[in-house]
Amino acid sequence: MEPLDAQVLRQSLQWQAQGQRVLLVTVARTWGSSPRPPGSLMALREDGLTVGSVSGGCVEDDLVHRLRQGDIGLDAATDRPRLVRYGVTTEQAHRFGLPCGGTLELMLEPLSTHSRLAETLAALERRQSLQRTLDLRSGAVTLAPGAHDAVPHWADEHHFVSQLGPQAxxxxxxxxxxxxxxxxxxxxxxxxxxxxxxxxxxxxxxxxxxxxxxxxxxxxxxxxxxxxxxxxxxxxxxxxxxxxxxxxxxxxxxxxxxxxxxxxxxxxxxxxxxxxxxxxxxxxxxxxxxxxxxxxxxxxxxxxxxxxxxxxxxxxxxxxxxxxxxxxxxxxxxxxxxx
The missing domain is CATH 3.40.50.720 (NAD(P)-binding Rossmann-like Domain)
Structure with a gap:
């Protein structure tokens, strides 16, 4: 069985090859208890189909709902990466199944050829760890050697850095x-x-x-x-x-x-x-x-x-x-x- 993160990236590539628009969702930060750790991935296709997980299911359902309502855009030519936060209030924590008042911050990234998913997958298959830096102004991604056990972080206000590593x-x-x-x-x-x-x-x-x-x-x-x-x-x-x-x-x-x-x-x-x-x-x-x-x-x-x-x-x-x-x-x- 392929690791979940690799499944998300591979499925995203297949969807793109079929002409589908895809949103990559990354757990950027968490506070308190959280169902999934920072760095976890899911992909959301334009028709609402998903792969991967960033919560126990309620957050995924809300993202699909927001996509269908037009609150979330998947067109990389016009929609830039952005952050969304869940669980800020007690009502949200209960609504989205976040335990003990946990807070979840997600990076929403419309995928394009600049996302470099094929290169990322190829590096993982060679058992290389990667640092993936996303430019929020352009959606462009740069890749560099990384450490699999490092947590996502901000290089500055415009650059979000996540880590991907090889399968155990x-x-x-x-x-x-x-x-x-x-x-x-x-x-x-x-x-x-x-x-x-x-x-x-x-x-x-x-x-x-x-x-x-x-x-x-x-x-x-x-x-x-x-x-x-x-x-x-x-x-x-x-x-x-x-x-x-x-x-x-x-x-x-x-x-x-x-x-x-x-x-x-x-x-x-x-x-x-x-x-x-x-x-x-x-x-x-x-x-x-x-x-x-x-x-x-x-x-x-x-x-x-x-x-x-x-x-x-x-x-x-x-x-x-x-x-x-x-x-x-x-x-x-x-x-x-x-x-």
Whole structure:
């Protein structure tokens, strides 16, 4: 599943190619509680069709209503980008479903060839982060290298700056039941997922939207060069596969590197990596093992849930402190079979 922001941009391009006028809506700022964070996108077509989301639905409905009433223009030749604000009053907060008196500020941008959506999508497909600067006087957009985790801001009174980054990526070392659950869950949450297992006894995958590689895992890690939007999780239970991949992953910018196993096996792995490979203490401290949050997980599906929860928490900057003693003890799942 493609990330929602990329879906919005891609659909907007398709609508433009069909001759439709399109309004791109960006969450510029929020105060208090907000259903969607700054930077969230939606697109509004001239007939009222939408893709993406900037709230729980009420704001989208109001934007469609205002479009049909003529309060919002989509003609880039005559209509300039502008801000609208929702939730300023208590009545508005209740009307538009903004919790706890939250306030939502939206940038409304009529799209044109100057919006540079095709270039933006191409950069995201190359896993590049972009800074997108919109000139409110002309509607023209300039692109520059950016940081995906930066928030939208104003460069000055005429220039609105937003950030777009590549899809989060998950690399799983080892096929099997746990990988199937973990890959499926991650794919549903918008991760780009690749499973790697060179062992001939593991059947080829035919999972829609999930990549499969027969490369040696360390070769794949070196080829993919994990970045700050990549997580690597070893689930093969085979040190010959897991260790080399972990060694390479721990020396990259991957935001999460983890491996399953019991607490005893995880401690043995750390000692093995410390004694036989040239890894620093700081690099070894990045290794999450046993991977996953302590939710008492026993089945492959529950273990997958615990691992993905920790991966997402780390991606969002709210991961618990790494401590082997606090992680769940995970049984082997390779022998478990499911229909």
């Amino acid at each position: 990526r998950l690399l799983l070392i080892g096929a099997g039941d746990l990988s199937r659950y973990l890959a499926g869950m991650a794919r549903g949450m918008g991760f780009d997922v690749t499973v790697c297992d060179p062992r001939p006894e593991q059947a080829d995958w035919a999972e829609p939207g999930i990549g499969f590689s027969r490369e040696m895992p360390d070769d794949l890690v070196q080829r993919l060069r994990p970045d700050r939007r990549t997580a690597v999780v070893a689930v093969s239970h085979d040190p010959k596969l897991d260790d080399l991949a972990l060694i390479d992953a721990l020396q990259t910018e991957a935001f999460y590197v983890g491996a399953i196993g019991s607490r005893r096996n995880s401690a043995t792995r750390r000692q093995r990596l410390r004694e036989h490979f040239d890894l620093s203490d700081a690099q070894l401290d990045r290794l999450r093992g046993p991977a996953g949050l302590p939710i008492g997980s026993k089945t492959p599906a529950e273990i997958a849930l615990s691992i993905l929860a920790e991966v997402v928490a780390t991606k969002n900057g709210v991961a618990p402190a790494s401590a082997p003693s606090s992680a769940p003890s995970q049984p082997s799942t390779q022998a478990v079979t499911h229909p």
